[in-house]
Amino acid sequence: MPNYHIWTIGCQMNKAESERLASFLEQRGYQATTAAEEADIIVLNSCVVRQSAENRVVNKLHTLRQLKKLHPGLTLAVTGCLVNSDTAALKKAFPHVDYFFKPGDWPQWLEKVTLGQVLPHPSNGRTVSVYVPIIQGCNNFCSYCIVPYRRGRERSRPIDEIVSEVQELIRRGAREIVLLGQNVDSYGHDLPDRPDLADLLTELNTVDGLARLRFLTNHPKDMTRKLIDAIATRDKVCEHISLPVQSGDDDILKAMRRGYTVEHYRQLVAEIRRRIPEVALSTDVIVGFPSESEEQFRRTVDLLSELRFDTVHVAGYSPRPGTIAAGELENNIPVAEKRRRLSIIEQLQESIATEINARLMGQAVETLVEGKTRGKWRGRTRSDKLVFFSDTGDHLGQLANIRIEKTSPWSLQGKLGKVA
Ligand code: SF4
Numbered sequence: 306m307p308n309y310h311i312w313t314i315g316c317q318m319n320k321a322e323s324e325r326l327a328s329f330l331e332q333r334g335y336q337a338t339t340a341a342e343e344a345d346i347i348v349l350n351s352c353v354v355r356q357s358a359e360n361r362v363v364n365k366l367h368t369l370r371q372l373k374k375l376h377p378g379l380t381l382a383v384t385g386c387l388v389n390s391d392t393a394a395l396k397k398a399f400p401h402v403d404y405f406f407k408p409g410d411w412p413q414w415l416e417k418v419t420l421g422q423v424l425p426h427p428s429n430g431r432t433v434s435v436y437v438p439i440i441q442g443c444n445n446f447c448s449y450c451i452v453p454y455r456r457g458r459e460r461s462r463p464i465d466e467i468v469s470e471v472q473e474l475i476r477r478g479a480r481e482i483v484l485l486g487q488n489v490d491s492y493g494h495d496l497p498d499r500p501d502l503a504d505l506l507t508e509l510n511t512v513d514g515l516a517r518l519r520f521l522t523n524h525p526k527d528m529t530r531k532l533i534d535a536i537a538t539r540d541k542v543c544e545h546i547s548l549p550v551q552s553g554d555d556d557i558l559k560a561m562r563r564g565y566t567v568e569h570y571r572q573l574v575a576e577i578r579r580r581i582p583e584v585a586l587s588t589d590v591i592v593g594f595p596s597e598s599e600e601q602f603r604r605t606v607d608l609l610s611e612l613r614f615d616t617v618h619v620a621g622y623s624p625r626p627g628t629i630a631a632g633e634l635e636n637n638i639p640v641a642e643k644r645r646r647l648s649i650i651e652q653l654q655e656s657i658a659t660e661i662n663a664r665l666m667g668q669a670v671e672t673l674v675e676g677k678t679r680g681k682w683r684g685r686t687r688s689d690k691l692v693f694f695s696d697t698g699d700h701l702g703q704l705a706n707i708r709i710e711k712t713s714p715w716s717l718q719g720k721l722g723k724v725a
Contacts, residue, residue, distance in 0.1 A: 306334060306335070306336045307334065307335050307336070307345040307346070308335065308336050308337070308338040308343050308344045308345050308346075309327070309330045309335040309336070309337060309338070309344055309345065309346040309347070309348070310337070310338050310339070310340070310341045310343075310344035310346070310347045310348075311323045311326060311327055311337075311347075311348045311350060312341070312347070312348070312349050312350065312365060313350040313385075314350070314351065314352045314358055314361060314362065315350070315351070315352025315354065315358060315385060315386065316352065316354070317436055317483070317485055317521060318408065318436075318438060318441075318485050318486075318487070319350045319351075319352060319385055319408075320436060321435075321436030321437065321438050321483075321485050322350060322384070322385075322408055322409070322438065323348075323350045324432075324435065324436060325438075326348060326350075326384075326415075329415060330346065330415070333415075341369070341372060342372060342375075342376075344379065345378070345379065345380065346379075346380045346382070347369065347372075347379065347380070347381050347382070348382045348383070348384060349362065349365060349366065349369075349381075349382070349383045349384070349385070350384050350385045351383060351384065351385035351386060351387035351388070352385055352386055352387075353385075353386045353387050353451060353455065353625070354386065354450075354451060354452070354625070355620075355623050355625075356623055356625075359387070362383075362385075362387055366383070366399050366402070369381060369401070370399075370401045373401040374401075380403050380404070381401060381402050381403050381404075382402065382403060382404040382405070382406065383395070383399070383402050383404070383405050383406075384405075384406050384407070384408055384410075385408060386408070386451065386452065386455040386456065387455075388405045388406060388407050388408075388455070389454065389455055392405045407456070407457065408441060408456055409438070409441045409460070432478075432479065432675070432676075433478070433479060433480050433481060433673065433674070433675045433676070433701065433702045434479070434480070434481040434482075434483060434517075434673070434675055434685075435474050435479040435481070435482055435483070436482075436483045436485050437467060437470060437471060437474070437482050437483070437484055437485065438462070438484075438485045438486065439461065439462055439467055439484045439485065439486050439489065439492055439502075439505065439520075440459055440460065440461045440462070440486035440487070440488070440489065440491060440492045440493075441456060441457070441459070441460045441486070442456045442457045442458050442459045442460055442487065443456060443458075443459060443487040443488055443491075444458055444459050444488075444491065445487075445488060445524065445562075445564070446562060446629070447551075447561055447562050447563055448560060448561050448562045448628060448629040448630040448633075448634070449561060449591065449594070449622065449624070449625065449628055449629075449630040449631075450625070450628060451625040451627060451628055452487055454627055454628070456487065459488070459491050459494070459495060460495065461491075461492050461493050461494070461495050461496050463496060464493075464496075464500055464504065464505055464508055467484075467505065467509070468508055468509060468512065471509055471512055471515065472512060475512060475513070475514040475515055476514075478702060479515075480514075480515070480516040480517065480673060480702050480704075481515075481516060481517040481518070481519065481673055482509065482515060482517075482518055482519070483519045483520065483521065484502075484505070484509075484518070484519070484520040484521075485520070485521055486520075486521075486522070487522065488522065488523070488524040488527060489502050489520045489521065489522065489523060490502060490523050490524050490527035490528050490529070490532065491524070491527060492505060493505070501529070501531065501532070502520065502532055502535075503529070503531045503532045503534070503535035506518060506520070506532075506535045506536070506539050506542050507535060507539060509541070510539040510540065510541045510542065515541055516541065516673060516704060517541055517542075517543050517673060517687065518539070518541045518542045518543065519542075519543050519545060519689070521547045522547050522548075522549060523546060523547060523548050523549075524549075524564075525548055525549070525550065525563070525565045525569065525570050525573055526563070526564040526565040526569070528548070528573060530576070533576060533577055533580050533581070534580065536580075536581055536584075537580045537581045543687040543688070543689070544581050544583050544584045544585060544687055544688055545584070545585045545586075545587070545615075545687065545688050545689040546577060546584060546585075546586055546587075547586075547587045547588075547589075548570075548573070548574070548577075548586060548587070548588055549588055549589035549590075550567075550570055550588045550589070550590060550608065551563055551589060551590060551591050552590065552591065552594065552597075552601070552604075552605050553567055553601075553604040553605035553606070553607060553608030553609070554567070554597075554601035554602075554604040554605065555567055556601065557594050557597055557601050560594065560595070560596075560630070560634065561591075561594065561630075562629070567604070567608060570608075571608075571611075571612070574586065574612055583688070584688075585615040585616075585688035585689055585690070586612070586614050586615055587614055587615055587616035587617070587618070587689070588609075588612075588614045588616075588617055588618070589617075589618045589619075589620070590605060590609070590617060590618070590619045590620070590650060591619075591620055591621075591622050592605070592619060592620070592621055592622065592643055592646035592647050592650065593621045593622045593638035593642060593643030593646055593647075594622045594630075594638075595622070595630060595634035595635055595636055595637055595638070596634070596635070596637060596638075597622075597638060602646050605650070606649060606650065606653060609650065609653060609654065609657075610653065610657075613657050613661065614654070614657070615658065615661055615688065615689075615690075616654075616658070616689075617650060617654040619647050619650045619651060619654075620647070621640070621643035621644065621646075621647050622636070622638070622643065624636045654714075655714045656714075658714035658715070659712075659713070659714045662690065662712040662713065662714060662717060663712050665690070665709045665712055665717060666709055666710075666712055667708070667709060667710075668708070668709055669706050669707065669708050669709075669722055670686045670690075670692065670706075670707055670709060670717070670719070671686065671687060671704055671705075671706060672684035672685065672686055672692045672694075672704070672705045672706070672707045673685055673702075673703075673704055673705075674700040674701055674702065674703050674704075674705055675701075676701065678693070680695070681693045681694065681695050682694050682695070682696060682700050682705075684700075684705065684707075686717075690716070690717055691715065691716040691717065692707050692709075692716065692717045692718070692719060693716060693717070693718045693719075694707050694718065694719050694720060694721050696721045700721075705721055705722075706721070706722035707719040707720065707721060707722065708720050708722055
C-alpha cells in the first residue's frame with residue numbers, strides 16, 4: 306500500500322483541510338505514515354499568518370529537498386497560505402516541489418496523482434469532534450491580515466454538500482461537528498437563494514446521531530440577531546461563541562479596518578448574553594498595533610475587564626508584507642513593549658478565567674469525551690471547557706456527566722456520574 310504524510314501548521318482551517326485530505330487519500334488506498342521518509346506523497350499544509358510560521362514552512366521545504374533527491378518518485382505538494390496566485394515564483398524558489406495548490410483546490414490536483422481507485426472508507430477510529438470547512442476565503446481586508454490575499458474571495462459550500470459530509474462523518478463515529486470559516490457570518494451570500502449560517506445550523510440540527518454543533522469564527526460586524534436566535538433555540542448548537550474584538554479603542558479598530566466600533570461590540574455581547582444567558586464567549590486581541598498608545602491599550606484592558614470573556618487569545622502585532630498595515634503604517638511599538646502589554650492581558654485573563662471556572666465547582670457538566678491524555682479521559686463541555694476524569698470504562702464519543710471537583714483557569718477535573 307502506498308503511504309502519505311501530511312505536515313500541518315496554522316489555524317483550524319488548515320487542520321480541517323488536512324483531515325479531509327487524509328480521508329480523501331485513504332479512500333484511494335493510501336495509508337498514513339508519521340515518517341516522511343516512508344511516504345510516497347508528502348503534503349505540507351502551510352501558514353504564513355506570522356513570520357515565525359512562514360520560517361518554519363520554508364525550513365521544512367529545505368529539509369525535504371534532500372529527501373526528494375533520495376526518492377525521486379516521491380510526490381511533494383504544498384498547500385495553505387504560502388500558496389498565492391504567483392505559483393511560478395514559488396516553483397522557481399522551490400523547484401523540488403511537484404504541486405502547489407490553493408486551499409480547497411485539492412480534489413482536482415489529487416485526481417492526477419492518486420491511484421484512481423476508490424476503496425471503501427476505513428471505518429476505524431475517526432475523531433469524535435471533526436472540523437468541516439463551510440466557507441473559504443475572506444472579503445474583509447482587515448489591514449493587518451494576509452488571509453484575503455492568500456485564500457482569495459469568499460466561496461461558500463452548498464448546504465446539501467455540507468449535510469452529506471456531516472452525515473458521512475457521523476456514520477464514521479463523529480459526534481460533534483465544528484463548522485469553519487475565516488468569517489462564518491458571511492456564509493451563503495454567494496450561493497443561490499442566499500442561505501445563511503442560521504439556515505445551515507437549522508438544517509444540521511436535524512441530522513440523526515449528531516450530538517453537538519459548533520462554529521468558528523464570527524465577525525462582530527456581520528453577526529445577526531437571526532443567528533443569535535438560532536444558537537439560542539437549536540438544541541445541538543453549543544453555547545459557545547468566538548467573537549474576535551482585536552482592540553478596545555475605536556481609532557485602532559478603524560486603523561485595523563475592522564468595520565465596527567467598541568460600542569457596537571458591547572451591544573452585540575449584551576444581546577448575545579440576553580438571549581443565551583449560559584453562553585461562553587472567547588475573543589482575540591492584538592496588542593502593539595502601529596501607534597497604539599498606552600491609553601489606547603488601557604481601553605482594551607478595560608473592555609476585557611468589563612466584558613469578562615471565558616477565553617482571550619492575545620498576540621503581539623507582527624507586520625505581514627503585502628498587507629495594508631505593513632505598507633502604510635510604521636511598526637513602531639518595540640518588541641519589549643508588545644511583550645509587556647501581552648503579559649498584562651494574559652495575567653488579567655488568568656484571574657478572570659479562574660473566577661469563571663471556579664463557579665463550576667460541585668456542578669455536573671455534560672462532557673463529550675474526545676480521547677485520553679496521560680491516562681485520563683479528556684472531553685469538553687458545551688461551553689468548550691476542557692474536562693478531565695479518571696475511569697476504567699471506554700467512554701470515547703460518549704456524553705458523560707462529570708461532577709466538577711477541581712478547577713483552574715485552563716481546565717476542570719471531576720468524577721464520572723451517569724453516562725448518556
Ligand atoms: S475577517 Fe479580517 S482578520 Fe479575519 S480573515 Fe478576514 S481579513 Fe483576516
